[in-house]
Amino acid sequence: MKTVRDLGEFNLIHRLQRALGKANPTVVVGIGDDCAVLRSADAKKFLLITSDPVVEGVHFTLDTPPRQFGWKAMARNLSDIAAMGGLPRWAVVSIGLRPNTSVRAVEQIYAGLRAAAQKFRCEIVGGDTTHVKHEQFVVVTVVGEVERSRIALRSGAKIGDSVFVTGTLGGSLRGKHLTFTPRIDEARWLVRHFPVHAMIDVSDGLSSDLQRLVEAAGQRIGFEIYAAEIPLSRVAASSLTAALNDGEDFELLFTLDPRYVTALRRRWPRKFRLPLTEIGRVVRSRQPVTLVDAKGKKQSLMPAGYDHFAQRR
Amino acid sequence: MKTVRDLGEFNLIHRLQRALGKANPTVVVGIGDDCAVLRSADAKKFLLITSDPVVEGVHFTLDTPPRQFGWKAMARNLSDIAAMGGLPRWAVVSIGLRPNTSVRAVEQIYAGLRAAAQKFRCEIVGGDTTHVKHEQFVVVTVVGEVERSRIALRSGAKIGDSVFVTGTLGGSLRGKHLTFTPRIDEARWLVRHFPVHAMIDVSDGLSSDLQRLVEAAGQRIGFEIYAAEIPLSRVAASSLTAALNDGEDFELLFTLDPRYVTALRRRWPRKFRLPLTEIGRVVRSRQPVTLVDAKGKKQSLMPAGYDHFAQRR
Numbered sequence: 001m002k003t004v005r006d007l008g009e010f011n012l013i014h015r016l017q018r019a020l021g022k023a024n025p026t027v028v029v030g031i032g033d034d035c036a037v038l039r040s041a042d043a044k045k046f047l048l049i050t051s052d053p054v055v056e057g058v059h060f061t062l063d064t065p066p067r068q069f070g071w072k073a074m075a076r077n078l079s080d081i082a083a084m085g086g087l088p089r090w091a092v093v094s095i096g097l098r099p100n101t102s103v104r105a106v107e108q109i110y111a112g113l114r115a116a117a118q119k120f121r122c123e124i125v126g127g128d129t130t131h132v133k134h135e136q137f138v139v140v141t142v143v144g145e146v147e148r149s150r151i152a153l154r155s156g157a158k159i160g161d162s163v164f165v166t167g168t169l170g171g172s173l174r175g176k177h178l179t180f181t182p183r184i185d186e187a188r189w190l191v192r193h194f195p196v197h198a199m200i201d202v203s204d205g206l207s208s209d210l211q212r213l214v215e216a217a218g219q220r221i222g223f224e225i226y227a228a229e230i231p232l233s234r235v236a237a238s239s240l241t242a243a244l245n246d247g248e249d250f251e252l253l254f255t256l257d258p259r260y261v262t263a264l265r266r267r268w269p270r271k272f273r274l275p276l277t278e279i280g281r282v283v284r285s286r287q288p289v290t291l292v293d294a295k296g297k298k299q300s301l302m303p304a305g306y307d308h309f310a311q312r313r
Numbered sequence: 314m315k316t317v318r319d320l321g322e323f324n325l326i327h328r329l330q331r332a333l334g335k336a337n338p339t340v341v342v343g344i345g346d347d348c349a350v351l352r353s354a355d356a357k358k359f360l361l362i363t364s365d366p367v368v369e370g371v372h373f374t375l376d377t378p379p380r381q382f383g384w385k386a387m388a389r390n391l392s393d394i395a396a397m398g399g400l401p402r403w404a405v406v407s408i409g410l411r412p413n414t415s416v417r418a419v420e421q422i423y424a425g426l427r428a429a430a431q432k433f434r435c436e437i438v439g440g441d442t443t444h445v446k447h448e449q450f451v452v453v454t455v456v457g458e459v460e461r462s463r464i465a466l467r468s469g470a471k472i473g474d475s476v477f478v479t480g481t482l483g484g485s486l487r488g489k490h491l492t493f494t495p496r497i498d499e500a501r502w503l504v505r506h507f508p509v510h511a512m513i514d515v516s517d518g519l520s521s522d523l524q525r526l527v528e529a530a531g532q533r534i535g536f537e538i539y540a541a542e543i544p545l546s547r548v549a550a551s552s553l554t555a556a557l558n559d560g561e562d563f564e565l566l567f568t569l570d571p572r573y574v575t576a577l578r579r580r581w582p583r584k585f586r587l588p589l590t591e592i593g594r595v596v597r598s599r600q601p602v603t604l605v606d607a608k609g610k611k612q613s614l615m616p617a618g619y620d621h622f623a624q625r626r
Binding site for chain 2 (some may be wrong): 001002003004005007009011012015016019020022026027030031035036038040041042045047048049051052053055057058059084089090092093094095096097098099100101102103104106107110111114121123124125126127128129130131132133134135137139140143277
């Protein structure tokens with residue numbers, strides 16, 4: 001009997017996606033991007049929907065301050081909205097609690113959820129509560145919107161594009177994964193001022209998320225990533241591997257026509273303190289992701305990010 | 314230290330609701346109805362959002378065929394959309410799976426989710442998957458819509474209204490809770506043809522859900538329910554208590570101006586085979602719910618439906 005672990009998360013999702021079949025005409029993008037993209041009554045905007053589970057023992061532990069995992073549960077979804085260039089509007093929260101959990105802890109979870117939502121003018125409008133015996137969980141669903149002319153999908157990378165990443169990568173599990181700021185302000189600014197070709201948030205690790213941009217492109221493209229340019233977080237400073245594979249960075253990874261690079265480099269630091277780094281380019285290649293070292297030596301980079309069922313780490 | 318069990322589910326939700334504070338102007342109804350009701354770009358319609366968790370050991374067991382709990386996880390949300398008089402449009406699914414679960418079982422869960430969604434032209438457009446060690450769960454969020462002129466809230470019950478319930482009540486846990494049909498067709502027909510004052514789906518038991526209509530009314534109303542009129546399901550035939558308190562019936566409970574009762578009684582059976590029963594009326598009362606027996610003797614009916622944390626049953 002083939003189990004979920006045997007198949008792995010990506011294959012499982014692909015299989016389920018195929019099983020869902022062809023979507024109706026209101027669905028612009030279904031499963032397979034950071035959010036589902038839907039045609040709404042507003043002819044100038046798309047509706048965005050995303051839903052992410054956060055589970056005790058996987059995404060947080062009993063030692064995690066409840067306010068922090070509330071924040072994380074909301075912020076992960078906001079990061080998905082950011083990855084489309086969108087604005088969050090409403091959130092619903094489904095939560096599984098052990099009956100012996102203190103009311104104070106539940107209020108702190110909600111304080112965290114609310115703090116993250118309010119920071120980006122997202123309103124918590126509903127949800128439901130249930131009891132669990134073992135692992136507590138929080139599932140947040142966020143509905144947002146984005147101008148049709150500004151949406152950034154995973155699928156738009158073009159040969160010749162420059163590749164950028166915000167912030168620094170690696171070592172998120174030492175703390176950042178619970179307190180990170182979703183890059184909504186940055187993403188909104190980017191899609192307003194630049195024709196971003198493809199965008200994703202780095203959630204499973206740079207190596208895996210680059211692979212996803214390749215798959216979404218639907219043509220033979222590849223990434224050449226300059227190892228020396230990858231912005232390492234201080235906690236992961238000594239480890240390129242951590243920056244490539246740790247995941248949960250929740251930074252923006254995007255591609256842009258090279259003729260806009262000069263303008264972006266000039267304007268970004270006037271607007272944001274957050275680092276923005278050009279880490280590579282999109283090339284015609286059968287090799288999805290190639291890492292180029294300081295001497296120009298190339299090696300294939302395999303996706304090694306987080307698989308929920310393989311439990312590699 | 315006060316725990317979630319001490320406080321109970323309803324009090325917990327009330328407390329969290331207060332903590333969320335005043336909603337922004339896009340929110341017509343936030344936490345406290347079957348769905349959140351939101352102003353969208355379409356001036357003639359409201360957007361509806363609802364999210365419900367289904368957890369192993371609470372809502373289904375290891376013996377439950379996976380296809381059935383998939384169906385249930387989707388149908389519960391569709392029932393919430395029905396309770397507003399709305400139409401479901403899109404669904405996202407967050408699912409927690411043990412790694413040793415068979416791929417076949419996961420496909421069956423999705424087959425159930427999809428079957429329920431497709432029956433009502435709702436499209437599964439996304440979601441996420443995570444692993445759990447113990448209890449598996451499925452959280453479905455459904456986004457729907459309803460004409461502003463036709464929406465049915467919990468809050469509209471008026472003194473003098475007649476009270477109706479569809480189908481039969483009680484004993485759902487013997488099987489119906491896994492296979493029930495959300496009353497979307499019936500609810501749509503009702504709100505198209507009749508000015509329904511208040512509506513809810515019977516999920517926690519008639520006694521509890523009547524109480525909720527009283528609380529939502531925001532004025533001193535009460536229900537007089539004729540015990541002999543309550544339509545008992547065959548499996549609960551001998552037990553009025555089961556019909557009052559079991560819950561998970563997922564039938565429609567609504568109130569209507571009495572001058573439309575004759576027309577409703579005439580037209581309903583031409584359209585539906587499902588029973589429709591007038592079970593009481595809305596009165597001016599300090600007593601939320603009063604049960605009237607065949608001899609006219611009255612007794613107060615206390616809510617005794619399902620509380621997720623009190624674990625009364």
